[in-house]
Amino acid sequence: MTYLAPVAPPFPVPSRDPAPAILAVAEALQPDLAQGFQIDALRLRLEMERAFGGSAADGAWDWKLAYEAGEVALVLFLRKFGRALLARAGSPPALLPILAKVACLLPTHTRRSEEMERFQQFSTPLPMGLAALAAAQITPRDLVLEPSAGTGLLAILAEIAGGSLALNELADTRADLLRLLFPERPVTSFDAAQIDDHLDAGVRPSVILMNPPFSAVAHVDGRTTEATARHLRSSLARLAPGGRLVAITGAGFAPDAPAWAETFGRLTETAHLVFTGAVSGAAFAKHGTSFETRISVFDKCRGGERGGITADLARPMSVDAPQLLGRIVAEVPPRLEMDAGVGAQSQPASPFRGLPPRASGPAARPLRSTAAANVDVHVATPDTEDLAYTLRKAADDLGAARLSDAIYETFRLQAIDIPGAAPHPTKLVQSAAMASVAPPKPSNHPKLPVAVLRDGLLSDAQLETVIYAGEAHGAYLAGSWCVDETGDMVSAAPDDAADVVRFRRGFFLGDGTGAGKGRQSAGILLDNWCWGRREALWISKSDKLLEDAQRDWSALGQERLLVTPLSRFAQGRDIPLSEGILFTTYATLRSEERGAKKSRVDQIVDWLGADFDGVIVFDESHAMANAAGSKGERGDTEASQQGRAGLRLQHKLPNARVVYVSATGATTVHNLAYAQRLGLWGGEDFPFATRAEFVQAIEAGGVAAMEVLARDLRSLGLYTARSLSYDGVEYEMLEHALTPEQRGIYDAYAGAFAIIHNNLAAAMEAANITGDSGTLNRQAKSAARSAFESAKQRFFGHLLTSMKTPTLIASIEADLAAGHAA
Secondary structure, eight states: OBOOOOOOOOOOOOOSSHHHHHHHHHHHHHHHHHHTOBOOHHHHHHHHHHHHTSOTTTTSOOHHHHHHHHHHHHHHHHHHHHHHHHHHHOSHHHHHHHHHHHHTTSOOOOOOOHHHHHHTOOOOOHHHHHHHHHHHTOOTTOEEEETTOTTSHHHHHHHHTTOEEEEEOOSHHHHHHHHHHOTTSOEEOOOGGGHHHHSOTTOOOSEEEEOOOSSOOTTOOSOOTTHHHHHHHHHHHHSOTTOEEEEEEETTOOTTSGGGHHHHHHHTTSEEEEEEEEEOGGGGGGGTOOOOEEEEEEEEOOTTOOOEEOSOOOOOOBSSHHHHHHHHHHHOOOOOOOOTTOSGGGOOSOSBTTBOOOOOGGGHHHHHHHHHHHHHHHSOOOOEEEOOOEEOOTTOTTTSOOOOSSSEEEOOOSSEEOTTOBOOSSOEEEEHHHHTSOOOOOOOOOEEEHHHHHTTSSBHHHHHHHHHHHHHHTSBOSSOEEEOTTSOOEEEOOTTOSSOBOOBOOEEEOOOTTSOHHHHHHHHHHHHHHTTOOEEEEEESOGGGHHHHHHHHHTTTOOGGGEEEGGGSOTTSOOOOSSEEEEEEHHHHTOOOBTTBOOHHHHHHHHHOTTOOSEEEEETGGGGOSTTOEEETTEEEOOOHHHHHHHHHHHHOTTOEEEEEOSSTTSSGGGGTTOGGGOOSSSSSSSOSSHHHHHHHHHHHHHHHHHHHHHHHHHTTSEEOOEEOOTTOOOOOOOOOOOHHHHHHHHHHHHHHHHHHHHHHHHHHHTTSEETTEESOHHHHHHHHHHHHHHHHHHHHHHHHHHHHHHHHHHHHHHHHTTOOO
């Protein structure tokens, strides 16, 4: 029968995060499941409107969320009754009819959302989950990983079987639900196709249950048949030797299918395929799809044994889940013996180093502080010592600049000597103007690991940067200031003003290529790390530079994974790191507030705290150029978003130790507008009251004024600019004579591009970009011509390079044979 429980009229319940509202709906539905009452779409809709404070038509929720609420109700039902039902039934086949009857009390999934279609979010029906559970043969000693955990239907079955859980889910709402449902279990949000790359090395699951997307890949538009294989390869790599992986895939993903023969050949190099069985689309019909599926069971090889396929591939497709479960019980062999220590007992507090398990609600903060204590175990404090150096006397000839008539002078330490410091591996130079002034005598002694000086991890030139950066950070800019709530407006503070701030002085590292700007940045961070300032921010131009940052940090003997990308944490969420170096890009930093989600700047400030006194490295800081706007030939230019975000961050964290890093940051005076911490205006060191006055004066003085500015900053110990010396470097032209065949190839491609060029106008007319009356879409026309010209230039550049490569290789081989190699 259909039972309609009394439901209170809808009323608004403010909830920016849908997960708590979904859980509230599930908690309202669970008693009906326990009593065997049918829940129809009307009942589900009323509960959703009550929890979300609005209707689906109003956009308060959609039916995907409603169906997920029903699935969560099943999870709650199984948590309450699952163990007792399993014990009473005695076996999965005996339990199957009971769970199938409970699952049928919920509405069939008949409506799909765009997200559901795009990411193929079809949760595992309970009968199929029970079949996977029977195949896994989970024991209380097992650590069970579910890489695509969804709403937790597979996870709860593993839990009632006695296993410990490690869960991963990429979708934000589902991940939040898992944290609410399994508050004591670690939940991560990685792309499951690369789960082995992201999880901490200490997480070695003995069982993996997975229902991955069949053809959807995260961050990739369109479909790819490689999706399932990628998920399986990464999960098998993570599985402990002797462990078992149970995967629900499309029925076509089979070892006897010609398209997948090679894939299964690779998968079974390190695992045994002990069972595979397909089932008709009826198994998933309740969850909105009639796609035929398959359960495959892999046992990972131990030691040096070879894998293979022992499964019976000749069996026909099962008509439904009960028939497939019968096959599994009869055909799946017992588990392999596991090595001692593998399983739930080896489970760490968190599946990612430095990332504690997250809980939602009031328990979140205590969990974070508890995990913070655990992190200290992983990151040992190195043996440190204060860096010793001696000051040179003013009359010391070595300290005085030895100027010649050259534009560049050889770089040498001018104010200090560092006993035992290794010289820079390559010769460095600085401009004659910079060499003509000596920096001030410092008093700051960095605290660094003993190995840095002993093993020459930082050269004498690089250690000088660490010393002077610390010296600069020990002082504050003149004056007191008021900063508004947005962080955009800064004004001089009146005498009786409240919430007055002072800005800590910054440092500008302007070295060119070869001086090791990344290593010096890491050295400044390490100095502060050893002083106990163990939260820092590293901002750069591209996310591809994350690996460079991790390399430079690990080159100083530190754990590379302490450099963590901000992209790992969704905008608007708390950053759960207790310590570490947060890496982000300027493009990410400029992300503004979106609805209930805070801006990225505010997210970072919340993590660091308003009293933060650690390091912020603005790597490639010229990306913040034009932070205050400028006047050009075509009129006024608005301030860049990246520059404004950088200034906002500096304003909101006045006590931060700021380092600007750029070899080209001072090419124009407008590009220095972001360098607020150098005190170029509004202070005592320079005669400019405002940024506008500074820009106007330096702009009027041209290159000469910029040069004087650089010298003055150097004399204050706030700036350094060195580069590789090309003294003694010679080069010769290597000519490649095009062969007749290469000329023919070039001419053929030139003719092909000429055809495209001659017909481009007709193509744009056919696409309604142009017409008889002229241009109909100027932006599209410009984009089309730009794309064509760009493609043409890149193509012919690659073509000519490939033609010249044989001559270049022959020249290299001849030089190697002649011994002309270093």
